[in-house]
Amino acid sequence: MDIKLENVSYKYPSLSNDSWESIRELNCMFETGKWLSVIGQTGSGKSTLMKLLKGLIAPTAGRLLINGQENKLSKKGNAQIIQEVGLVFQYPEHQLFETTVLKDLAFGPKNQGVKKEEINDRTKVIIELVGLSEAYFDKAPFELSGGEKRRVAIATVLMMNPEVLILDEPTAGLDPQGSKLILQLVHDWQKAGGGQRTVIFVTHQMNEVAEYSDEVLVMNDGEIVFQENPIALFREHDHELKAFGLDIPDSVKLLKLFEHRFGKRIEVHSLQEEVVLEEVVAYFTKQGDDLL
Amino acid sequence: MIENVLVGQFVETSSVFHRLDPRSKLISIFCIVIAFFLIDNAAGYLLAGLFVFGCITLSHIPWRIFLKGLKPILFILSFTIVYHILFTKGENLLFHYGILSIYIEGIISGSRLVVRIILLVLITSLLTLTTKPLELAYGFEVLCKPLKKLRFPVEQFSLMLAITLRFIPTIVMELDKIIEAQKARGVNFEDKSLMKKVLSYIPIIVPLLFTSINRAENLANAIDARAYGDGSGRTRYKTLRFETRDYIAMSISLFMVGTFLILKMLGG
Numbered sequence: 001m002d003i004k005l006e007n008v009s010y011k012y013p014s015l016s017n018d019s020w021e022s023i024r025e026l027n028c029m030f031e032t033g034k035w036l037s038v039i040g041q042t043g044s045g046k047s048t049l050m051k052l053l054k055g056l057i058a059p060t061a062g063r064l065l066i067n068g069q070e071n072k073l074s075k076k077g078n079a080q081i082i083q084e085v086g087l088v089f090q091y092p093e094h095q096l097f098e099t100t101v102l103k104d105l106a107f108g109p110k111n112q113g114v115k116k117e118e119i120n121d122r123t124k125v126i127i128e129l130v131g132l133s134e135a136y137f138d139k140a141p142f143e144l145s146g147g148e149k150r151r152v153a154i155a156t157v158l159m160m161n162p163e164v165l166i167l168d169e170p171t172a173g174l175d176p177q178g179s180k181l182i183l184q185l186v187h188d189w190q191k192a193g194g195g196q197r198t199v200i201f202v203t204h205q206m207n208e209v210a211e212y213s214d215e216v217l218v219m220n221d222g223e224i225v226f227q228e229n230p231i232a233l234f235r236e237h238d239h240e241l242k243a244f245g246l247d248i249p250d251s252v253k254l255l256k257l258f259e260h261r262f263g264k265r266i267e268v269h270s271l272q273e274e275v276v277l278e279e280v281v282a283y284f285t286k287q288g289d290d291l292l
Numbered sequence: 293m294i295e296n297v298l299v300g301q302f303v304e305t306s307s308v309f310h311r312l313d314p315r316s317k318l319i320s321i322f323c324i325v326i327a328f329f330l331i332d333n334a335a336g337y338l339l340a341g342l343f344v345f346g347c348i349t350l351s352h353i354p355w356r357i358f359l360k361g362l363k364p365i366l367f368i369l370s371f372t373i374v375y376h377i378l379f380t381k382g383e384n385l386l387f388h389y390g391i392l393s394i395y396i397e398g399i400i401s402g403s404r405l406v407v408r409i410i411l412l413v414l415i416t417s418l419l420t421l422t423t424k425p426l427e428l429a430y431g432f433e434v435l436c437k438p439l440k441k442l443r444f445p446v447e448q449f450s451l452m453l454a455i456t457l458r459f460i461p462t463i464v465m466e467l468d469k470i471i472e473a474q475k476a477r478g479v480n481f482e483d484k485s486l487m488k489k490v491l492s493y494i495p496i497i498v499p500l501l502f503t504s505i506n507r508a509e510n511l512a513n514a515i516d517a518r519a520y521g522d523g524s525g526r527t528r529y530k531t532l533r534f535e536t537r538d539y540i541a542m543s544i545s546l547f548m549v550g551t552f553l554i555l556k557m558l559g560g
Contacts, residue, residue: 111478
C-alpha cells in the first residue's frame with residue numbers, strides 16, 4: 001500500500017489565539033515494502049504525522065492519498081480510520097484493558113468484524129511472532145513484565161493484519177535486550193509479508209535507524225528536511241543533523257573517525273554495526289597483507 | 293476534548309484580574325455568586341449581564357474561550373428550559389394541545405434560570421482562567437486557616453485541591469490519547485445506540501484508571517522524596533498581601549450584593 005502526502009498541513013485546535021501549525025505542507029511518499037524511519041526533535045511533528053497516516057485526524061490542508069485514492073471524511077465529517085494501517089502508540093501497554101491477553105489480542109479484529117476461527121488462527125501465529133507462547137493467553141496483561149506487555153500491545157495491533165505498521169518510539173523505556181527483541185519481531189513480521197508490508201518507525205535511537213532503515217525521513221519544526229537513504233543522509237549531512245539537535249549512529253561515527261585519521265573513504269552498503277566493523281577490519285587486513 | 297475543559301486551565305494575559313490576590317478573588321466571586329442568586333427582575337439580569345460582560349472584557353481573555361466553557365453545560369441548559377416550559381403553570385396560557393399547555397410564565401422562568409446559570413458559569417470561569425491553580429489553593433488555604441482551630445486539616449485539603457486542579461488537564465490529555473489509541477484499534481464511537489456507546493467506553497476507563505493510579509503513586513513518591521510532608525507548617529516563597537486593588541475588588545463585589553438586595557426588595 002502506497003501512501004502519499006500532498007502539501008499536507010495540520011493545525012491543532014487550541015484555546016489561545018496563537019494556534020500554530022504542527023506540520024506544514026508535507027510532501028512525501030511511503031512506498032510499499034520499505035522500512036522508513038522518521039527522526040526529528042521532540043515537537044517536530046512526528047506524532048502528528050503518524051496520526052494523520054492512520055486517519056485519526058484529517059489534514060487541515062492538502063491531500064492524503066492511499067494507493068492514489070484520497071481518504072474521505074466520515075459521515076459526520078470527522079477523520080476516517082484507515083483500516084490497513086496499524087498504529088502502535090508510545091507506551092502502547094497503557095491501552096491494554098482486558099482480563100486476559102487472549103481477549104486483548106482478539107479486541108481489534110473483533111471490532112473489524114473478523115470471524116472467530118480466523119481470530120483464533122491469528123492469535124496463535126502472532127503470539128509466536130512476538131516471542132511469547134500460548135501459555136500467555138490466560139494471563140492478565142497487567143501481571144506481565146514491562147517488555148512482555150509491550151510485545152503483547154504490539155501483537156494486538158498486528159492482530160488486525162495491517163499492511164502498513166507505524167511504530168511511535170516502540171523501544172522507549174525498554175532495556176537494550178528488550179528493544180532488540182521488539183525491533184527483531186517487527187523485522188520478522190515485515191519479512192513474512194513477502195515485500196508487501198511497510199514499516200514506518202519513529203525513534204530517537206540513531207543506531208536503531210542505521211540497523212533497519214531503507215529510507216530516513218528527517219523532520220524539523222513541522223517540515224520534512226530530508227528524505228534519503230540512511231547511508232547518504234548520515235554520511236553527508238551529519239552537520240545539518242547536529243544543527244537539528246540530532247545525532248548520527250555509532251557506525252557512522254566510526255567511519256568518520258576512520259576517514260579523519262587515515263584520509264581514506266570506505267564505501268559500505270549498509271550501516272549495520274557488524275557490516276561497518278567488518279569493512280574496517282577488512283581494510284586493515286588488506287593493508288597488512290600489502291605491507292607483507 | 294481537552295480544548296472544551298476549562299477547569300484548571302489558566303490563560304496568561306496581563307489584566308487586573310491576574311494581578312489580584314487569590315483571596316480577594318475568592319471572596320469577590322463568592323459575594324457575586326450570592327448576589328446573582330438574589331436577582332429576580334429584569335433590571336437585575338441586565339445589570340448582572342453588563343457586570344459579567346465588563347469583567348470578561350477587562351480580563352483580556354478572548355470570549356471564544358468562555359463560550360467554549362459553556363459547551364459542556366449545553367445539555368443541562370436545554371433540559372432546564374424544556375422542563376420549565378413544559379411543567380411551569382401560570383395564568384397566561386400561550387399554547388394548549390391535549391395535556392400539553394405552555395404558559396408564558398414557564399418560558400420566562402426557564403429563560404431566567406438559564407441566564408442565571410450562564411452568568412454563574414462565566415463569572416466562576418473567570419476565577420480559574422485568571423488564577424493559577426497553586427495560587428488558588430494557597431488563597432483557599434489562607435482563607436480557611438481559622439478552621440484549623442476546629443481541627444480541620446486545612447493544609448492537606450489545600451494540597452489535595454491544588455493537585456486535583458493541576459491534574460485535571462493532564463488526565464483529560466491522557467484520556468484523549470487513550471481514545472485515539474482505542475480508535476486505532478477499531479473502536480467506533482460514532483453511530484451507536486446509547487448502551488453500545490457506554491460499553492465502548494470500557495476500553496478507555498480501565499486504562500485511564502490504571503495510568504491515573506500509577507501517576508498518583510509516582511506523585512506521592514515524589515512528594516515524599518522531597519520531604520514535603522502533608523503540607524502543614526510550610527512557609528512560602530511568595531506570600532500573599534492585599535493591595536489597594538484588592539480592597540477595591542472586594543468593595544465592588546459587596547456593593548453588588550447590596551445593589552441586588554435593594555433591587556430585590558424594591559421588586560418584591
